Structure formats: C-alpha cells, structure tokens
Amino acid sequence: KNQVEQSPQSLIILEGKNCTLQCNYTVSPFSNLRWYKQDTGRGPVSLTIMTFSENTKSNGRYTATLDADTKQSSLHITASQLSDSASYICVVSAQAGTALIFGKGTTLSVSS
C-alpha cells in the first residue's frame, strides 16, 4: 500500500534554531518527492521537488534530502524565523507522476 508518513506531527522551536522534518514513504514505483509549506488559511506552496537521482536540493534556508534506497526524505530548516511557522507537507508522486500520495504534515511553530 502506498503511504507517506511524516514525523514529528508537531514541533516547537526557538527563533534562530535549526530543525529537521522527516518523511518516510512506501510508494512504488517512485517518481518524485515534493515538500510544500502551508501557512494557516492559505494554499500550500512548493518548496522543493526531487526526482530519483537527486540527493539534495536547497531553496534558501530550506534543504531537502532524499535517500531513494531507504525511501526517506528530510527537510532541514536553517536559522528559523517566525514566518517559518506553518505546516510542512510531503507529497510523493507514483507511477510516472500520475498518482500523488500526501503525508499528513508536520506543524512547525517558531517562537521568539
């Protein structure tokens, strides 16, 4: 069964600290993995997309990694800011990109 599991479910960190969010998947055949940021009351916005051959991809203070062998991905946020408070959703695309499997998201709260 195709599944995407994210951890932790929620996380609270102090402003300026780093954090890492995890995404494990059992989707096969794998096409690509995406990380989205969703602010409260807004639609999700794409952070990164990685295909099978990509191990790491950065977008500003966000760095995503992918280990296709262990079927794990992480999203590392450096020097967190209050505006990073949001839900982060991992989405895995299967079957040459036709099917999308959503994780339940990690809610990040950055406090001052």
Next chain:
Amino acid sequence: GAVVSQHPSWVICKSGTSVKIECRSLDFQATTMFWYRQFPKQSLMLMATSNEGSKATYEQGVEKDKFLINHASLTLSTLTVTSAHPEDSSFYICSARDLTVSTGELFFGEGSRLTVL
C-alpha cells in the same frame, strides 16, 4: 510561475443553499485538477480528481451528489456544495498539475473558506 486561482476566497451561506467554488489555472492548461477539504489543524484530504471532459473521480466516503464537480475546460474546474449544512463548513483547496513540466509540477490555489450558518 504557474498560478492557480480560486474564487471566492471566503463565502458565508445559509443552510440549505448551494455554493459554487471556481478553480482556474491562469497560465497553463490542466487536464486534471484536484479538490481537497481541510478542517482546522488537520491535513489536506483529497475529495476528488476532476478530469476535463469527463466525470470526476471521487475518493471513498465523498458524496458525489453532494459535491458536484465540473471540469468544462482545460483551465476551469468548479466544485458545487449542494444543500450545504453547517458540517460542510471547511477550507476547500484545489490544485492543478502543469504537465508541460517533466515533474508535473503541482500548484495549489489559495483556498476557499466556506461557512454555513
């Protein structure tokens, strides 16, 4: 970059009325669009896949007669919540895929908040 627009962004209606939400892909054609519902502090829940020129595919547990989906053109899909009740109050989000990009980039609308009184 590609943009997906939703309208209205917020709607309040009386119980028993029907509400239509539009989802438009502004600079690309989308043969497939997706509709989601999200309750407070919960994750996105896929409701249905909207296919241009054919019937939508609904997820298990989603009433197709309650949530009517029409995908009449390559840039527009509509979700109509029929005979809305307070329990239908939720945040509804659409997304569309730009298949001209090899990874099939998925873009989300800004969402439509429905409040049924």
